[in-house]
Structure formats: C-alpha cells, structure tokens
Amino acid sequence: xxxxxxxxxxxxxxxxxxxxxxxxxxxxxxxxxRSSSRSPTKSTxxxxxxxxxxxxxxxxxxxxxxxxxxxxxxxxxxxxxxxxALSGVSDPLSTPMDIDREGSSLPSSPIPDAVGENxxxxxxxxxxxxxxxxxxxPPPHGVNPTTSPPPKPAIDPEICKAVGNKFFKAxxxxxxxxEYSKALSVEPRSVTYLSNxxxxxxSANKFEEALEDSKMAEEIEPSNVKVxxxxxxxxxxxxxxxxxxxxxxxxxxxxxxxAQQKASATSMQSHIEQAAAALREGTSGSMINHALDxxxxxxxxxxxxxxxxxxxxxxxxxxxxxxxxxxxxQSVAMSLLRKNxxxxxxxxxxxxxxxxxxxxxxxxxxxxxxxxxxxxxxDAVKYLRMVQKLDRLKEEGNVAFKGGxxxxxxxxxxxxxxxxxxxxxxxxxxxxxxxxxxxxxxxHKSAIADCNRALSLDPTYLxxxxxxxxxxxxxxxxxxxxxxxxxxxxSNPSEPGISKDVRDAELELKKxxxxxxxxxxxxxxxxxxxxxxxxxxxxxxxxxxxKNPDDEEAATRFKEVGEAYETLSDSEKRARYDSGEDLxxxxxxxxxxxxxxxxxxxxxxxxxxxxNMMxxxxxxGGGGPGFxxxxxxxxxxxxxxxxRTRGRGGAGGFPGGFGF
Numbered sequence: 001x002x003x004x005x006x007x008x009x010x011x012x013x014x015x016x017x018x019x020x021x022x023x024x025x026x027x028x029x030x031x032x033x034r035s036s037s038r039s040p041t042k043s044t045x046x047x048x049x050x051x052x053x054x055x056x057x058x059x060x061x062x063x064x065x066x067x068x069x070x071x072x073x074x075x076x077x078x079x080x081x082x083x084x085a086l087s088g089v090s091d092p093l094s095t096p097m098d099i100d101r102e103g104s105s106l107p108s109s110p111i112p113d114a115v116g117e118n119x120x121x122x123x124x125x126x127x128x129x130x131x132x133x134x135x136x137x138p139p140p141h142g143v144n145p146t147t148s149p150p151p152k153p154a155i156d157p158e159i160c161k162a163v164g165n166k167f168f169k170a171x172x173x174x175x176x177x178x179e180y181s182k183a184l185s186v187e188p189r190s191v192t193y194l195s196n197x198x199x200x201x202x203s204a205n206k207f208e209e210a211l212e213d214s215k216m217a218e219e220i221e222p223s224n225v226k227v228x229x230x231x232x233x234x235x236x237x238x239x240x241x242x243x244x245x246x247x248x249x250x251x252x253x254x255x256x257x258x259a260q261q262k263a264s265a266t267s268m269q270s271h272i273e274q275a276a277a278a279l280r281e282g283t284s285g286s287m288i289n290h291a292l293d294x295x296x297x298x299x300x301x302x303x304x305x306x307x308x309x310x311x312x313x314x315x316x317x318x319x320x321x322x323x324x325x326x327x328x329x330q331s332v333a334m335s336l337l338r339k340n341x342x343x344x345x346x347x348x349x350x351x352x353x354x355x356x357x358x359x360x361x362x363x364x365x366x367x368x369x370x371x372x373x374x375x376x377x378x379d380a381v382k383y384l385r386m387v388q389k390l391d392r393l394k395e396e397g398n399v400a401f402k403g404g405x406x407x408x409x410x411x412x413x414x415x416x417x418x419x420x421x422x423x424x425x426x427x428x429x430x431x432x433x434x435x436x437x438x439x440x441x442x443x444h445k446s447a448i449a450d451c452n453r454a455l456s457l458d459p460t461y462l463x464x465x466x467x468x469x470x471x472x473x474x475x476x477x478x479x480x481x482x483x484x485x486x487x488x489x490x491s492n493p494s495e496p497g498i499s500k501d502v503r504d505a506e507l508e509l510k511k512x513x514x515x516x517x518x519x520x521x522x523x524x525x526x527x528x529x530x531x532x533x534x535x536x537x538x539x540x541x542x543x544x545x546x547k548n549p550d551d552e553e554a555a556t557r558f559k560e561v562g563e564a565y566e567t568l569s570d571s572e573k574r575a576r577y578d579s580g581e582d583l584x585x586x587x588x589x590x591x592x593x594x595x596x597x598x599x600x601x602x603x604x605x606x607x608x609x610x611x612n613m614m615x616x617x618x619x620x621g622g623g624g625p626g627f628x629x630x631x632x633x634x635x636x637x638x639x640x641x642x643x644r645t646r647g648r649g650g651a652g653g654f655p656g657g658f659g660f
Contacts, residue, residue, distance in 0.1 A: 065078060071083075155182055155183075155185065155186050157182070157183035157184075157186045157187050157190070157193065158183075160179045160180070160182040160183040160186075161179070161180065161183050161192070161193060161196065163179045164176045164177075164178075164179030164180045164183070164196060164197075164200070165196070167179060168196070168199070168200055168203070173200045173201075173203045173204040174204065176196075176200040177197055177200045177201060177204065180193055180196050180197035180200060181197065184197065189216075189220055191217045191220050191221050191224060191227065194213045194214070194216055194217040194220075195213070195214070195217055195226065195227060195230065197210075197213050198210040198213035198214045198217070198230055198234075199230070201213065202230075202233070202234065202237070202300075205300060205301045205302045205303075207234055207237045207238050207300050207303060208238070210230075210234050211231075211234045211235075211238065214227060214230050214231045214234055215231070218231060222250075223254055225251055225254055225255060228247050228248075228250055228251045228254075229251065229261070231244075231247045232244045232247045232248055232251075232261070232265060233264075235247065235265070236264045236265050236268060236298050237298070237299060237300030237303060238299075238300065238303060238306075239268070239295075239296075239298075239299050239303065239305065239306040239309065240306070241265045241266075241268040241269035241272065241298075242269060244264075244265035244268075245262075245265050245266070245269060248261070248262055248265060264298055267294075267298065268295050268298045271291045271292070271294045271295035272291070272292075272295050272309070274291040275288045275291035275292050275295070275312055275316075276312065278291065279312060279315055279316070279319075282319075284319065284320070285315075285316035285317060285318070285319035285320035285321075285325065286316075286320065288312065288313070288315070288316035288319070289313060289316050289317075292309055292312060292313055292316070295309070296309070307336065310332050310335065310336060311332075311336075311345055311346075311349065313332055314329045314332040314333060314349045314353075315349075317329035317332065317353075318349075318352055318353065318356060319422075321356060321422075321423075321424040321425065321457075322424075322458075322460075323357075323460065326353050326356045326357050326425070327353075329349065329350075329352070329353040329356075330350055330353040330354070332349065333346050333347075333349040333350035333353060334350065336349075337350065342373045343373075344370040344371075344373045344374040344377045344380060345370075345377075345379075347366045347367075347369050347370035347373065347380070348366065348367065348370050348377070348379050348380050348383060350366050351363040351364075351365075351366030351367045351370070351383060352383060354366065355383070355387055355423065355426070356423060356424070356425045356426070357425060358425055358426060358429065360387050360390070360391055360426075363383075363387055364384065364387055364388070367380050367383050367384040367387070368380075368384065371384070386419060386420055389419055390416055390419045390420060390423075390426065393412055393413075393415050393416035393419065394413075394416050394426075394430060394433075396412050397409050397412035397413045397416060397430075397433060397434075398433070400412055401433065401436070401437055406437040406438075406440040406441050407437075407441065409433075409434070409437040410434055410437045410438060410441070413430050413431075413433055413434035413437065414434065416430050417430055417431070417434075424457040424458055425457075425458060427454075427457055428454040428455075428457040428458040428461050428464060429454075429461075431450045431451070431453050431454035431457070431464070432450070432451065432454050432461065432463055432464045432467055434450050435447040435448075435450035435451045435454070435464075435467050435468075435471060436467060438450065438471075439467075439470065439471055439474055442474070444471050444474050444475035445475070447467070447471040447474075448468060448471045448472065448475065451464050451465075451467050451468035451471060452468065455468070462488065462492060462495065465484065465487075465488055466485075466488060466501070468484060469481045469484035469485045469488070469501070469505065472484060473505060473508055476512065478505060478508045478509040478512045479509060481505045481508070481509075482502070482505040482506055482509050485498070485501045485502045485505045486502055488501075489501075489502055507580045508580070510580065511580045515560065515563070515564070517563070517564035517567050517568050517577065518564075518568070520539075520560050520561060520563075520564040521535040521536060521539065521561065521564050521565065521568065522535055522539070523535050525578070527568075529569065532565065532568050532569055533565075533569065536561060536562075536564070536565040536569070539561045540558065540561055540562070540565075543557040543558040543561055544558055545558060
C-alpha cells in the first residue's frame with residue numbers, strides 16, 4: 001500500500017549517499033556511544049522479523065486513520081508500518097510494490113537502504129526539516145497541517161506612522177490624521193498610533209475627537225504618563241479644569257508634577273469658582289463676567305464655551321439689569337435654545353430676560369414651557385408664581401389709581417415692590433406709578449423720592465424723569481422743574497409734548513414769583529367760591545387797620561387780602577390768573593416781524609389763550625372790531641385807550657379796585 005504526500009520522495013543522490021555510508025566500516029567504537037550504522041546481517045534479521053509479524057496479522061482488519069494525520073500522531077505500530085511502506089518505494093529505480101504482499105522476492109540492496117532511512121527519520125528528522133529538508137515541518141500536536149497561515153496585511157502600520165509623522169512635522173494635520181487612521185485600522189489598540197492621532201487632532205483644533213483617542217489610550221495603558229499629560233491639555237482646552245486636575249492627580253501618583261504643569265488647569269478652575277461664588281453672594285454682574293473672561297482664555301481655538309459657563313454669563317447679565325445687558329442675556333439663551341429647544345434652564349433664562357424687559361406675558365410662556373420639559377424644575381415654578389403675583393398686584397394698583405383711590409394705590413404698589421426686589425425694570429415702573437399717586441395726594445416729597453429711586457434702577461426711564469419734574473414743580477420748586485424739563489428736551493428732542501412741558505414750566509416759574517393769592521387767603525387752588533368768600537371775610541376782619549391801630553403792616557396785609565379776593569372771586573380773572581395769561585408779555589407772543597396769525601414769525605401762545613386774553617367774545621379794546629396797536633402812553637396793546645379795569649369801588653375804596 002502506497003501513501004503518497006506524507007513525506008517527499010528522497011532523491012537518488014541522497015539514497016546512494018546513505019548506502020555508501022552504511023557500507024563503510026566505523027572508524028572507532030565506544031561503549032557509551034552507539035554506532036550510527038548497523039550490520040547487514042542484523043538489519044536483514046530485523047526486516048524479516050517485521051515481515052513475519054505483518055504476515056501473521058495480514059488477514060486481521062487494520063484500524064483506519066485519516067490520510068492527512070501526521071505520523072507523530074499515529075500509534076507506534078502504524079508509524080512503523082508506514083515507514084516500511086515508504087522505504088519500499090523511496091528508491092526511484094525500484095519497482096513499486098505492496099510491502100504487505102507475501103511470496104515476492106526482495107532485492108538485497110534496498111533493504112539496508114530502507115533501514116538507513118528509517119533510522120534517519122526517527123533520529124534526525126526535525127533537525128533535517130529545520131535545516132531546509134524538503135519534507136514538511138511537523139505541526140504541533142492536534143493541528144491540521146493543511147491549515148493555511150494568516151494572510152499578510154496589505155497595510156504596513158509602521159510605514160503609515162512614519163508617513164504620518166512627516167505630514168505632522170510639515171503642518172499638514174489632515175493628511176497626518178489619515179495616515180494614523182490607516183495604521184489604527186490594522187492595530188486599533190496601539191497606544192502609539194492613538195497618541196499620534198490625538199496629537200494631530202489637537203493641532204487641527206479637533207479636541208473632542210482627540211479626547212476620544214486619548215481616553216482609549218488611557219484605558220489600554222492607565223499608567224502611561226505621556227497619555228495622561230495629553231489628557232490634561234485636552235481637558236483644559238475643552239473647559240473642563242476639574243477633569244484635568246483629576247488626571248494630574250493620577251500622574252502625581254506615578255511621578256512628581258511641577259507647578260508649571262498644573263498652572264493652566266488650576267488657574268481656570270480658580271476663575272470658575274470665583275464666578276460661581278459671585279453669583280451666590282450677589283456680586284455685581286461685571287465681576288462675574290470678568291472671572292469668566294479670564295477662564296475663557298484657556299480654551300482651545302474654536303472651542304465653544306461650556307454650557308455651564310454660558311448660563312453663568314446669562315445670570316451675570318440679568319444681575320446688571322440694564323437694557324443692553326438684558327439683550328445680551330436673551331442672546332445667550334437663544335444660543336443655547338438653538339442647540340436644544342427643550343433646555344429648561346435656557347428657557348427660564350430667556351423668560352427672566354423678557355420679564356426684566358417688562359414683557360411678562362412672554363416670560364410666563366417660557367416658564368410654562370420649561371415646566372413642560374421638566375415638571376420638577378424649581379426655578380421655573382419659582383419665577384412663574386412670582387411673575388403671576390406681581391402682575392396681579394400691579395393690575396390692582398392701576399385699577400385703584402384710575403378709580404381715584406390714590407391711598408389704596410400707594411399701598412398696593414408698595415406690596416408689589418416687595419415681590420421681586422432684584423427686578424430693576426419692573427420695579428422702576430411701579431415706583432413711577434406710586435409717585436403719580438403720591439402727587440395726587442399732594443405728598444410731593446414721597447413722589448420725588450420714588451422718582452429718584454426709579455431713575456437709580458433705570459437711568460434711561462424717561463417717564464420717571466418727567467414725573468420727577470412735575471413733582472418738583474408741584475412742590476413749589478419750579479426752577480428745578482424747568483431745569484429738568486429742559487434737560488429732557490435736550491437729550492430727547494423728539495419726545496412728544498416736551499416743548500409744551502418746557503413752556504408750561506417756565507410760565508409756572510413766573511407765576512411762582514408773583515403774589516400767590518391762594519396762599520394769601522389760605523385756601524387750596526381747587527377751593528370753591530364759598531371757600532374763598534369765607535376766607536376773605538375772616539382775614540379782612542383780622543387784618544383791618546381799625547383792628548390793628550398799632551400795626552403798620554396791617555394795612556398792607558389788608559390790601560393784599562382784598563386784592564386776592566378781587567381776583568379769585570371773579571371767575572374770568574381767576575382763570576386768567578391760574579393760566580398765567582396776565583403774566584404774558586405781548587412782545588413774547590410774536591417773533592421779530594411776525595404776525596399773530598401766521599406769516600414770518602411763530603406764535604408762542606395758543607389761539608384759545610389769545611382769545612381769552614382778548615375778553616373771550618366781542619371786539620378788542622374800545623369796542624372796535626379792528627385789531628390795532630395804540631401808540632399812546634399807558635395804552636393797552638389791544639385797541640383804544642386804557643386797559644380794561646374791573647373793580648368793586650373807587651381807587652381808594654374798600655375793598656378797592658385793582659387794575660390788571
């Protein structure tokens with residue numbers, strides 16, 4: 001039986017060499033070392049014995065073994081049987097034969113050749129294979145020799161790394177990343193390739209991707225100091241100083257860490273802690289922004305500010321509370337909402353900015369939307385209830401003011417001011433409303449104080465400035481009122497009605513410098529005719545010269561009382577006195593060369609006032625229908641002779657007539 005393919009067929013030259021070596025006599029023999037050659041007689045006997053044993057068991061069934069099993073994995077008997085079969089066909093000159101067939105004559109010469117080859121196979125086979133013999137190298141026990149070796153990869157990672165290093169040094173980080181990625185496709189858990197790609201990604205300002213590579217490298221080699229230092233730089237660049245300090249602590253357990261290596265992380269962490277403390281302690285928003293600005297200097301190029309930092313900056317803008325700051329707070333909130341429109345913190349931030357701007361309706365919508373995203377969000381609940389309460393109190397105060405219940409309005413506005421002391425915009429409006437109610441109650445000092453407080457919260461609040469000017473005038477300080485109105489006109493010339501306010505204040509200033517008939521009689525400006533009459537009678541008796549013979553000033557006071565009564569008891573004169581028409585200089589009515597009815601100059605007086613000055617009805621001066629100027633001395637500017645005089649008696653009678 002011939003089993004081809006198990007061993008390669010030996011060459012003729014090698015067979016002859018083995019035969020000649022066997023026919024040589026040994027040079028020397030040693031009792032401790034067995035000769036490598038055997039005598040032909042002994043070899044022949046062994047072969048005959050082997051044939052006899054096989055002849056005896058020829059008819060017995062032989063166990064079956066796989067054809068591709070290695071000889072070393074066979075039982076010794078089967079190995080010997082296969083060696084004998086191979087020895088019979090190893091010589092190419094001999095005729096193939098079945099080594100188990102009986103009755104064939106075996107040539108004498110091939111027998112020693114077969115024995116010699118059997119010896120070589122048993123004793124020196126592995127060495128012959130290692131040195132380059134053509135027969136296959138025996139595989140490990142139990143391994144199929146037909147299994148092909150794994151294919152060699154088409155990409156050499158070391159070559160890719162070398163090329164990537166060249167691109168990195170040349171500044172072409174995109175191509176360097178590509179080469180390192182090729183190397184990682186072959187060896188994805190190589191710390192060297194991961195670190196190199198992370199360095200290239202950092203140089204390309206792709207810090208998030210660099211962080212992923214560095215984290216994987218750290219997972220593979222947790223004690224690699226270079227990987228940990230790279231992690232520190234990435235964390236700082238991404239605005240994560242706490243994580244950077246944690247990595248530095250892990251490094252310090254391996255080797256010392258210098259102060260310079262800690263500087264960037266510790267500085268950033270310190271500034272963030274300062275900003276957070278300022279928010280808790282209620283420090284001004286500008287200090288918070290300064291700390292955040294210092295922290296942001298450590299961020300990598302193109303890295304977006306961390307979300308927490310943006311929320312802190314929005315809080316700082318809300319603390320500043322001015323118009324520009326509230327707009328900046330809205331911008332921060334909108335930037336966050338563009339990334340995630342269901343961010344409850346960003347929704348509350350924008351709602352608070354809208355609330356600060358006075359748009360409470362939209363603010364409430366944002367608070368409700370935040371609660372829809374997170375029903376347990378406490379800030380949303382807090383500000384929703386606060387704005388609802390503030391709106392309710394403000395509306396109640398306005399209703400009381402419109403109903404003439406000024407004292408109730410003042411009290412309700414005071415309650416509204418206690419709801420949210422930090423809201424500058426809303427509180428400035430409430431203070432202005434309370435000042436208006438205080439003016440109605442003639443509590444001018446309180447009104448002035450509320451206006452000043454409103455302007456301290458919002459210096460640009462124009463309505464509070466106008467209310468302050470009116471409160472100053474109502475308190476009798478018309479000079480300050482005129483000054484305030486003129487300041488408003490200069491800074492806001494387009495403000496509706498401001499020119500009229502300035503003229504009215506100037507007129508009131510002139511009126512304040514004349515005799516105050518109401519003050520002389522001791523009555524209010526809204527006193528009735530009956531109140532004026534009672535006051536006059538009482539004061540006339542008190543200050544009558546006959547009642548005060550020793551008081552030289554009594555006659556003067558008595559005369560002033562009569563003059564005041566003369567004016568205030570006449571509805572027409574009282575109206576002219578109250579409006580200040582009697583103080584208007586006719587030359588002020590026209591500009592140079594102007595006409596009272598249009599033309600070149602402008603009129604500084606309304607037609608209604610001019611109509612009242614002219615008597616309210618008929619012709620002007622002297623009953624004539626025409627409009628003329630008198631050139632005579634002491635004449636009225638409107639027609640005929642003297643000015644109009646209305647009195648109760650003669651020039652020296654009681655109470656005496658007074659010309660106006």
